[in-house]
Amino acid sequence: MTQTSLESTNPALADQRNDASFENVWQELNWRGLVQVSTDEEALERALSGEPIVYYCGFDPTAASLHLGHLVQLLTMRRIQLAGHRPLALVGGSTGLIGDPRPSSERTLNTPEVVAEWVDSLRTQIKHYISFDGESGATMVNNLDWTQGVTAIEFLRDIGRYFRVGTMIKKDIVAKRLNSDEGISYTEFSYQILQGFDYLQLFRQYSCTLQFGGSDQWGNLTSGTELVRRAENAQVHALGTPLITNSDGTKFGKSEGNAIWLDSELCSPYAFYQFWLNQSDADVIDRLKVFTFRTREQIAELERAVEEEPFKREAQRALAWDVTSLVHGEDATRKVIDASAAIFGRGELGEIDEPTLHAVSAELPSATVPADEATAVRLLVDTGLVKSNGEARRAIKDGGAYINNEKIDDGDAVLDSSSWLHGKFLLVRRGKKNLALVHRS
Structure with a gap:
């Protein structure tokens, strides 16, 4: 060659x-x-x-x-x-x-x-x-x-x-x-x-x-x-x-026992981005030094942000953007960020492409349900977001259950076929942060 x-x-x-x-x-x-x-x-x-x-x-x-x-x-x-x-x-x-x-x-x-x-x-x-x-x-x-x-x-x-x-x-x-x-x-x-x-x-x-x-x-x-x-x-x-090790001494580069591969077929851009976004405050500055081309001055600014406003996770977001863009490209990184926002109700779920939704499903609890049995109660129970039908009904009554970020009022109604994202997926949420993805069987 x-x-x-x-x-x-x-x-x-x-x-x-x-x-x-x-x-x-x-x-x-x-x-x-x-x-x-x-x-x-x-x-x-x-x-x-x-x-x-x-x-x-x-x-x-x-x-x-x-x-x-x-x-x-x-x-x-x-x-x-x-x-x-x-x-x-x-x-x-x-x-x-x-x-x-x-x-x-x-x-x-x-x-x-x-x-x-x-x-x-x-x-x-x-x-x-x-x-x-x-x-x-x-x-x-x-x-x-x-x-x-x-x-x-x-x-x-x-x-x-x-x-x-x-x-x-x-x-x-x-x-x-x-x-x-x-x-x-x-x-x-x-x-x-x-x-x-x-x-x-x-x-x-x-x-x-x-x-x-x-x-x-x-x-x-x-x-x-x-x-x-x-x-x-x-x-x-x-x-x-x-x-490279984590601050607690554990081996870096593993996510729940799996290696973080550079091939998108083995580790999706979504999973890759989330891995970097989830770096601890104790580790993120060292990661910025090793895995990005940010200057000493820029990293010092991010270090101050970690110390003064850690809840903003500014350093983690900078790290995740830089490394994911390097490995998978800026377009893929933007899609991942948009998908993450949409999943939590800050964007359009319908704009998430199918491969990204597949990647999301690998990171969330999931279940497979026939389309003609897809009621909110069943989806909440099958995905493990609640333990029983009764708990599912209480969550719906209290206004804490969502399908595709839409609040659910009727827990027993079968969802319309048009509700399925790409004809295959439903995003189920209980409260603000408990998410799961349902696959259509």
Whole structure:
């Protein structure tokens, strides 16, 4: 695939800027909390403050979509690119066939056909977040290109001889697995050699001198720096970004046990927006630093808003707008905001498109009811908004029951077919905030 065919079509890239109040991008990365661990900090700051360098980050196709952990890396790539440096976006067609070791157990190996399909999916997603134009335009690479033709004997003789088993087994993730009941296979144990080989190849082909990734990958990152040092007698850099956690110590990027994917088919723009909108006051400023391009001054203003008027949730709304617009586009974000307003009676329900209503239904209690049995009493009971027919009738009598934001007076009347949104949905509300969506069977 050529570089021009990978040109990003994301209009948000044109408006992105690093914060000019920082002396260099290294200082901004530190302020944003994106530096957990690195090789020589002073040398790395000099490198990022000087003439353009080539750097890379790798993404393994272990799923059909990238998620929020990957978004941290993509935005870090973009920030460094905006400083004039040139990114290599590596999609692991070979390492994806192996999978890096997990803390708990062996990975399930996917077929080459599935991995190849996911490689294409990730390449499409990555091009949305970095630019492939100009002197600092990115290049997409696939490590299958330089591994598939290497024989086992060549790999052991030319690459394996630089690695020491004693060092390899001291890597945190390997040590944990070795001390577990399951142990670790030679396949996953060898992953760090493959990733080191990537760095060596990119150093040789592109003069790449910086690799970064999550700090949990530090052992794999330093495998590459050590291999380049041993094989080429050259010093290169590695940077580990922190794993993002919530203020209560729980893992960030999960919503009721589900990963927050960047693919709209796996996580709708509505669910995505709501995830960001629901960030706590304790976490929202850190999220703004990591996931948006707002300046230090702008974020300070939002921090004051959190302290002085937290009920307005101004910082959360800014965060949700910025990240959802980046990932899904401004039009999709506006639709989500309009839909949220309409659901709570501050807009026209009829203007919510069907895909957004489907997304809303995944976030609300729901029930499926035949059209000829759709009375307000049944809808309230079946959706769980009330526990009994009697409670439903009392809610209706007290004026606290709504269908499609219209107050209900007769709980036993079957709703007219024209009431169904897109012929499929009814929005049921009890009081101001208790909502559910009914599907027509």
